[in-house]
Amino acid sequence: MRARDLAEEYEAVSFDSDALDAARLMAEHRLPGLLVLDERGEPKAILPASQMVKTLVPSYVIDDPGLASVIDEKHADRLCESLAGRRVGDCLPRTTAPPPIAAPDDTALEVAALMARVRSPLVAVTEKTRGGSRLIGVITASHLLHELLRSASAPAAGTSP
Amino acid sequence: MRARDLAEEYEAVSFDSDALDAARLMAEHRLPGLLVLDERGEPKAILPASQMVKTLVPSYVIDDPGLASVIDEKHADRLCESLAGRRVGDCLPRTTAPPPIAAPDDTALEVAALMARVRSPLVAVTEKTRGGSRLIGVITASHLLHELLRSASAPAAGTSP
Numbered sequence: 001m002r003a004r005d006l007a008e009e010y011e012a013v014s015f016d017s018d019a020l021d022a023a024r025l026m027a028e029h030r031l032p033g034l035l036v037l038d039e040r041g042e043p044k045a046i047l048p049a050s051q052m053v054k055t056l057v058p059s060y061v062i063d064d065p066g067l068a069s070v071i072d073e074k075h076a077d078r079l080c081e082s083l084a085g086r087r088v089g090d091c092l093p094r095t096t097a098p099p100p101i102a103a104p105d106d107t108a109l110e111v112a113a114l115m116a117r118v119r120s121p122l123v124a125v126t127e128k129t130r131g132g133s134r135l136i137g138v139i140t141a142s143h144l145l146h147e148l149l150r151s152a153s154a155p156a157a158g159t160s161p
Numbered sequence: 162m163r164a165r166d167l168a169e170e171y172e173a174v175s176f177d178s179d180a181l182d183a184a185r186l187m188a189e190h191r192l193p194g195l196l197v198l199d200e201r202g203e204p205k206a207i208l209p210a211s212q213m214v215k216t217l218v219p220s221y222v223i224d225d226p227g228l229a230s231v232i233d234e235k236h237a238d239r240l241c242e243s244l245a246g247r248r249v250g251d252c253l254p255r256t257t258a259p260p261p262i263a264a265p266d267d268t269a270l271e272v273a274a275l276m277a278r279v280r281s282p283l284v285a286v287t288e289k290t291r292g293g294s295r296l297i298g299v300i301t302a303s304h305l306l307h308e309l310l311r312s313a314s315a316p317a318a319g320t321s322p
Contacts, residue, residue, distance in 0.1 A: 030303045053306055054277035056273065065275070109218065110226070112229075114226070115214050117226075149184060149241070
């Protein structure tokens with residue numbers, strides 16, 4: 001089992017994508033995060049849904065928890081104002097590390113070792129192109145776990161009746 | 162909208178649960194993580210799927226990436242050995258922070274502020290009982306985002322035709 005076979009489609013946006021559109025994408029599909037690609041289509045960041053929540057909540061509310069309880073619910077529509085006109089790149093924390101990248105021919109164990117080393121919830125699989133690299137898909141931790149446990153419980157080739 | 166209305170069911174295990182069973186639960190339902198409860202049913206940790214992958218992969222493979230590529234795939238069944246006889250508590254990193262906890266009457270904005278402050282992918286909702294507290298459910302970041310955006314785009318009460 002190679003990384004190319006494990007890779008699945010994953011919702012991706014670019015640094016220039018509209019922040020509100022990205023938030024709606026996460027919300028509608030209940031995604032824990034989005035992959036952020038640069039202008040060449042290379043994965044450069046993971047935008048977690050919790051970070052989007054953080055962008056929605058005014059900073060004076062985050063700093064003063066007591067305020068959150070007294071703000072009228074009817075004023076929730078103001079939350080969207082904090083996203084209006086903003087780009088995905090504006091929502092990312094300044095110290096955003098790029099996601100770990102696997103090559104298409106990497107084995108499942110190589111992907112697992114990479115994921116374990118950097119403690120990432122996902123690994124992006126890209127293949128080299130003339131201009132740079134192209135995203136093939138994403139391997140999430142739970143999908144990798146599924147494949148590792150499946151191959152571990154399956155009988156070795158040639159031993160089945 | 163209060164935390165009790167936002168809370169959803171979430172897969173939970175205890176510190177003493179079998180590690181292999183927990184890994185299979187994550188794998189089968191493609192969960193990014195599990196909630197870990199103590200013997201009184203109070204949420205004490207989040208066990209991410211990537212941490213379970215880390216537990217599966219032998220530490221000498223994590224330390225020496227080159228080894229991962231040369232290990233025969235047929236020996237993947239050895240991976241399960243690292244989980245055999247282990248408990249969920251053994252899989253957690255030593256420095257595990259408990260998940261953020263909201264009270265049933267907290268507003269959506271209070272939950273959002275809490276999530277933003279601690280940068281957690283989820284908030285557990287518990288209610289006080291005589292003996293301690295009881296888990297009502299979990300609010301994930303994407304679910305909260307969904308509700309915040311929904312209430313922001315819905316017309317205020319009394320203004321609809």
